[in-house]
Amino acid sequence: MAEQVQMIDIYIMGKHYQVPEGLTILTALEYCGYRMIRGCGCRAGFCGACATVYNFKNDPQLRYDLACQKTVEQDMYLTQIPFFPAAKALYNLEELKPDGEQVLALYPDLEKCFGCNTCTKTCPQDLEVMWFMSDALRGDIREVANKSFDCVMCGLCAARCPQGLVPYNYALLCRRLYGHYLAPASKHLEDRIAEIEAGKFDAEIEELKRMDESELRRRYAQREIEPAY
Amino acid sequence: MYPAYMEESKHKVEVTREKRLKETFPRITDEEKTPLLQQYHPDFIEEGMRELLAGPNKGDRTPNEMAELLEGNSRVDPDKVDLDKIDYDVDVLIIGCGGAGASAALLAQENGANVLLATKLRLGDANTVGAQAGTQAADRPNDSLTIHYLDTIGGGRFTNVPELVESLVKDAPSVIKWLEELGVCWDKNPDGTMHELSGGGASRLRLHSCRDYTGLEEMRVLRDEVKNRQIDYLEFSPAIELIMDNKGQIAGAILVNLETNELSLVRAKAVVMATGGMGRLHIQGFPTTNHYGATADGLVLAYRAGAELIFIDTMQYHPTGAAYPVQILGQLVTEKVRTLGAQLVNIDGDQFIMPLEPRDVVASAIIRECQGRHKGIETPTGEVGVWLDSPMIDIIRGEGTVARELPAMVRQFSRFNIDIAKEPMLVYPTLHYQNGGIKIDTDGATTVPGLFAAGEVEGGVHGKNRLIGNSTLDIFVFGRRAGRAAAQYANKVKLGSPTLDHVRRWQRELEQAGIAKLRPISPKLLPDYARQPYDYLTGYTREKLTIGQVKLA
Secondary structure, eight states: OOOOOOEEEEEETTEEEEEETTOBHHHHHHHTTOOOSSSOSSSSSSSOTTEEEEEETTEEEEEEEETTTOBOOTTEEEOOOOOOOOOOOOOOGGGOOSSHHHHHHHOGGGGGOOOOOHHHHHOTTOOOHHHHHHHHHHTOHHHHHHHTTTOOOOOHHHHHOTTOOOHHHHHHHHHHHIIIIISOOOHHHHHHHHHHHTTTTHHHHHHHHHOOHHHHHHHHHHOOOOOOO | OOOGGGHHHHHHHHHHHHHHHTOOOOOOOHHHHHHHHHHHOGGGOGGGEEEOOSSTTTTOEEEHHHHHHHTOBOSOOGGGOOTTOOSEEEEEEEEOOSHHHHHHHHHHHHTTOOEEEEOSSSTTOSGGGGOOSOEEOOOSTTOOHHHHHHHHHHHTTTOSOHHHHHHHHHHHHHHHHHHHHTTOOOOBOTTSOBOEEOOTTOSSOOEEOSTTOHHHHHHHHHHHHHHHTTOEEESSOOEEEEEEETTSOEEEEEEEOTTTOOEEEEEEEEEEEOOOOOGGGOGGGOOBOOOTTOSOHHHHHHHHTTOOEEOTTOEEEEEEEEOSSGGGTTOBOOTHHHHTTOOEEOTTSOBOSOTTSOHHHHHHHHHIIIIISOOSEEOTTSOEEEEEOTTHHHHHHOTTHHHHHOHHHHHHHHTTTOOTTTSOEEEEEEEEEESOEEEOOTTOBOSSTTEEEOGGGEESSSTTSOOTTSHHHHHHHHHHHHHHHHHHHHHHOOOOOEEOHHHHHHHHHHHHTTOGGGSOBSOOOSOOOSOOSBOTTTOOBOOOOOHHHHTOO
C-alpha cells in the first residue's frame, strides 16, 4: 500500500533543498544533512528544544512551531533558532508568599506588559499567554498555574516579546507557588508517610522479600483488582 | 484525518463500541502469558541478541545494537590525556540531567557536597519530560506498600531485586510529598485527595498525574530548583570516559564540549551516572518514544570501568506508539488513554486483550494480532497497527474528560486533523525503556567504588518488565538515594593518583578477543539521523539514510 513519495521544495536559511513530502521540519533538516546538536530534544512535542520560526517564499508572515511536530510544506523557509537568553529570578520557594506582590517583587518587569498579544500568537502550544500574564499582574496565582500548565518552556514567547519579558518563567514561578502553598493538602498522603515511618509495613514486606517464587506467583494471581473506573 | 480506505474498519470500531462498553475481556492467566511472550515479544527473538565477547558481563546476551556499543572502542587515547590538567575539582559529579540526575544533584548538595552536573544536551532534555501518565505511590487507604510491591514484582516476571523494590515502594509516598513541596502541581480533588488512576498491571488506583504532562511538570520544577540552588552545571557536555585512580576507585570523568569538541577533565570523589536509556539505538529496527540523547552512553562508560550490568536482555516496548500519521510514528500514546477506559480493538472492531495488562503482555498481544493473526490495519506507508478506541473515554467518564485529562494527546493528534475524543488512534508497539542496566544496591552504589547510578541507566528495580508509573518513581527514589550516598561517600574517600589504565586494559581485551577493529567508537552520543556521507565526530563514513529510516522520527 506504500505510495510514491512526492518531493517538495524547501529553503533552509535561504538554501534550496528538495525533501520527501510528509517529513517534519526536524526530519527535513536531517534529511538535508544537518546533524542536530542544539534545537533537538524529545522529538515528541514535550521538551521545547526545537522551537522554530518559518515563513513561505511568497508570504513573509512569520509562523511559529515545534520543529518535531510541524510537517514541512512546499516553499517553506526554515531556520534554526539560536539560544535565546531569558531572565530567571533566583529564589528559595520556602521563603515566598503565594501572591501577586511576590511575583512582581521577583519579576518587576511584568508591569511592562502592554497587552500586545504577540506571546499568545507565538505560542506553539496555543496557550493564552497574554491572559495568564494579566492573571499574574492581578495576583491570581491559581489561574496562571491553570492556563500555563501545558507550557513546554520553548521560549518563543520571550523571543518575540517587544518588552523583553519572559512569560514562561513567570508562569513557572506561579505554578510552583500554587503546588507548594495553595493546592489543598492531601491528608491520606501524610497518613501513609506516618505509617511507613512507624514501620507498619515492615513485617509484611520482609515476608514478601523472603517468599519463594511459586508462592509469590500464587499471591500475585489471587490479588484483588480495583476497578479502573 | 484517516485515509478513506480505513473508514470501513473505523466504522466497525464505532458499531461494536456499544457492545464492548459492557464487555470485560478476561485477564490473562500465568499459563497463557509465557507462550504469548515467548512467541511474540521482541526480547525472545533469537537473532535480535548475541552474547557479549568482552567485559564483566562476557557471555551474557543483549540486543545486537547494544552489544556493538558495549564492546566499542574508546574515544580517548589514554596516552594523549594529561590527567594533571584538571578543569573542575568537585566532590560529586552527576552525569546526565533528567529526573534522576537533577534529584541526585539536589540531594548531594543538601548533604554537603560540592556538585557539578554535566549533561549531553540541555538541563532536563531527558525521557523524564516525555513521561505522560504519572507516578506510582501507594498512598490511598485501600492500598499498601505490600500491594505495590506485589504488582511491581509480578509485572517484572518475578525477577526484580527484592531490596530495590522495597526501596521503591517505601520511598514512594515521601517522593510525592517532596515533589509537592518543591511546587509540583498534582491532579487533586477539591478536598485535597489525590486524583489517582489505575495502570497496566497495577491492582489499585495509584497513578499520581499532572494532566498528561506529568514528567514535564516534574522536570520543570526540578530544573528550576537546580538553578535556584546555584548548582554548577555544564550543558552540551557529555562524559566520554570515566577517570579512575590507582586503587580502582572512580576519580572523575572526561567531558567533551559537543559544539567545540574541547575536552575538559573533572576530578570527582564520586560520580553518579544518570544518563538514561537507549531508545535511540532502535533495537530490532523499532521506532522509539525516547528523546534524542537516549544512546546508552552511561552503560558503555560504566561497563568499561568494570561495572556489572543486570537484565540487559530485556527492553520495554510500549504497547501504544503512534502508527499513524507517519510524522509521529513511534511517539508515545500514553497508557493513560487505556487507564481512562479506552480498549484495544482489531480491524474487525473486536477486543483481543484486556487493556490494562502489564506492558510486555499488551505489546505482545498487539504484535500477535498484527503479525500472527493478520487482524491489524495497514497504513499508507506500510506500517501496521490496531485501534485504540479513545472515544470510549468520554462515554464512560463524561464529555470533556479527554480534553481535561489528555491535553498533550489531543494537541498532538489534532495537528493531523484527528479528534481523539471522537475518533480512535492507530497504534503499534514502540521501543520505550531499558528494563535492566547497571547493577546497584539500595544506595545506588554500583560494583565499582565511587560510581553510583540512578534512573533508567540502572537495573534490577523493575526486573524484566517495568510497570507504568514506576519509572518516574524510580528516578526520584534512586536519584535521591544515590545523591545522598555519593555525598556521604565523597566525604570519606581518599583518592589515589588518577589513571586511564582501565581504558588501556579495555582496549587490550578487545584486541585479544579480535574485535577491536570491528567495533564502532562509543559512547555513541547522538544518533545518526543526518543524511551525510562523513561524520566529523567519529570519522566514520556512513551510508545515506533511506526515506524509510528518516521516518524514524
